[in-house]
Amino acid sequence: METLIGLMPIILMFVVMWFFIIRPAQKRQKTTASMQSSLKRGDRIVTVGGLHALVDAVDDSTVFVTVADGTRLQFERAAVARVLDASPAL
Secondary structure, X not given: OXXXXXXXXXXXXXXXXXXXXXXXXXXXXXXXXXXXXXXXXOOEEEEOOOOEEEEEEEOOOEEEEXXXXXXXEEEEHHHEEEEEEOOOOO
């Protein structure tokens, strides 16, 4: 019983760490993966490098985007940080 009471602060610290650090990070990772898998043509995106582009085509693991001057670039899906707008403003 004394051993359990002695381990209680360590167990409590782990539980607090789980709810404040690990769990939110897992939720963020899940929503990012969901966003990256649901990319479609016409989405306006921002890459992890800060490049704003329009999705032109989507493959299994890559995304083809066009930038302002019409240049077509190829990125990994993991390089997409966020989707700005589902429909382009023409």
